[in-house]
Amino acid sequence: MTFQSLLRRAEIGANSYLLELDDTRIILDSGMHPKEEGSDSLPAHHEIPANSIDSIFVSHSHLDHSGSLPVLMRDQENADVYMTPATSKLVDALLHNSVNVMESKRTELGITEYPFYTHRELDQLEKRWRTFNYERPFDIGGPDSNVRATFYDAGHILGSAGVLLETLDQRIFYTGDVQFENQTLIPGATLPEEDIDTLIIETTRGASPRPESYSRDEEELRFAESINDCLKGGGSVLVPVFAMGKTQEVLTMINRFKAEGLIPDAPVYIGGLSTKMTLIFDEFADSTPRNQPGFQILRDMEVKTGGRRKRRAPITYQRGAIYALSSGMMTEKTVSNNFARGFINNPKNHLLFVGYADPDSPAGHIRSGSLGDLIDLDPEQDPVQFNCPMEVFDFSGHATRDDLLDYILRVNPKRTFLVHGDMDASEWFAQQLAEKLPDCETIIPFPGKKY
Structure with missing residues (x-):
């Protein structure tokens, strides 16, 4: 060999x-x-x-x-x-x-x-x-x-x-x-x-190394509490996610949070490539190992889809909503990046990261910054002031x-x-x-x- x-x-x-x-x-x-x-x-x-x-x-x-x-x-x-x-x-x-x-x-x-x-x-x-x-x-x-x-x-x-x-x-x-x-x-x-x-x-x-005190259940509960606090405070939640994997994990969590009364029954939006990937995940709901056998995200949740394609309405901001938008690193020209331009300057909103972000990406710039900083989401446009609470969760x-x-x-x-x-x-x-x-x-x- x-x-x-x-x-x-x-x-x-x-x-x-x-x-x-x-x-x-x-x-x-x-x-x-x-x-x-x-x-x-x-x-x-x-x-x-x-x-x-x-x-x-x-x-x-x-x-x-x-x-x-x-x-x-x-x-x-x-x-x-x-x-x-x-x-x-x-x-x-x-x-x-x-x-x-x-x-x-x-x-x-x-x-x-x-x-x-x-x-x-x-x-x-x-x-x-x-x-x-x-x-x-x-x-x-x-x-x-x-x-x-x-x-x-x-x-x-x-x-x-x-x-x-x-x-x-x-x-x-x-x-x-x-x-x-x-x-x-x-x-x-x-x-x-x-x-x-x-x-x-x-x-x-x-x-x-991961902290010895880490618990997946407690991390999910902390995630639910952050969503709940934001929605009850009159804001909306943006979760930048990778279209494949993280989107489906986050949507499944949100579905459980609603069922258990941990968060309000807020509208959930996904955009970009996420819809196509979620359709494939749902296609294999009965034929691949699942922690929730048979659960189909788009069938069993009231998820609102949107994006840049002609047949999909653009995703617009509204209070009291959850936006799980790709890409996870908020790369320039992606749905999460475009949406963040009118989002992160509002102190009532919450920005919640659930995965890795390269330090050189727009998400990386936000995660290493401080409230009040001007963030270059896209070098071709003016920077945006970062005013909303931000948290990072370990769902690797x-x-x-x-x-x-x-x-x-x-x-x-x-x-x-x-x-x-x-x-x-x-x-x-x-x-x-x-x-x-x-x-x-x-x-x-x-x-x-x-x-």
């Missing part, structure tokens, strides 16, 4: 890894870097000879794991692509949306490489996707291959999966992004632990570092590759394993080097 990171730098970015098992060549994930543009946003797939890959696996639909898939498939015409059914639907929607985003950036930023692929090309490439449910083994590679694969529920978002790869003499498990704790809608991960020789595991939160879809470490110790692999983390995060795991699992070969893979 050989392993190679195809990232351009050792960080969280355009996630992609090459495995060679006997005569079978496999790529795990094919992401696009969220902070880069043009060819710099792609993994180092140009280092791989054309038509040399047998199989491609997509662990889940987030663009840092799936965004460059069409480019890779174009170069690897004979490779089959494997993912879960839910991931397939989400990736399809996200990649088509990416075409629209890249076309806009070509016009606005002059990036002539964009779009990397077209809607028509996507429709053709999707015919090579193969979908399998959790814990249903299947054979991959050519007729002479001895490799068997199995997906396991990673608990990160709808459809997310770890990948177990088995040959005649070894078992390799790639976690993808994983969450062991139950979220509001998505149950925690169910991953294999027995007889794993090589573990490839994410380290996202390795440098971020990534496992804590302690949960990840406990999993590694239970698996007790012969070797562990620490991926999907900034260097300080990966080094924390390496130090812990050197002490607690000294017989395990622990590797922080350097991009481009074969192990």
